[in-house]
Amino acid sequence: MAKDLREENIEYLSNLSKRKFSRALAWICLIIIAALIIATFITGIMGSKLFMPFLALTITIPFFMYIALWLGKVLSGAGKGAEYEKDNESEKDEKSE
Numbered sequence: 001m002a003k004d005l006r007e008e009n010i011e012y013l014s015n016l017s018k019r020k021f022s023r024a025l026a027w028i029c030l031i032i033i034a035a036l037i038i039a040t041f042i043t044g045i046m047g048s049k050l051f052m053p054f055l056a057l058t059i060t061i062p063f064f065m066y067i068a069l070w071l072g073k074v075l076s077g078a079g080k081g082a083e084y085e086k087d088n089e090s091e092k093d094e095k096s097e
Helices: 002-046 051-076 080-096
Strands: none
Touching: 002 051
């Protein structure tokens, strides 16, 4: 029992550090997107030749950030545990009926 509790604590701490990293990454992504929107707006008002490149970056960068975050979840197998538990619960419910 003590060993199970210790393993749960280690798992909790590792998940906590992953959440801190995810939050920091999310803030960085938000700052980049906000900077791109501001730069696009300013270059659009000024009539600069850089308006179209900034507009393209404003559209594509969030898309690639989403793909990278999604791919990171898929490769780490983050969603497998919850899906497995849901499948087991539904099987238990079917057997009890």
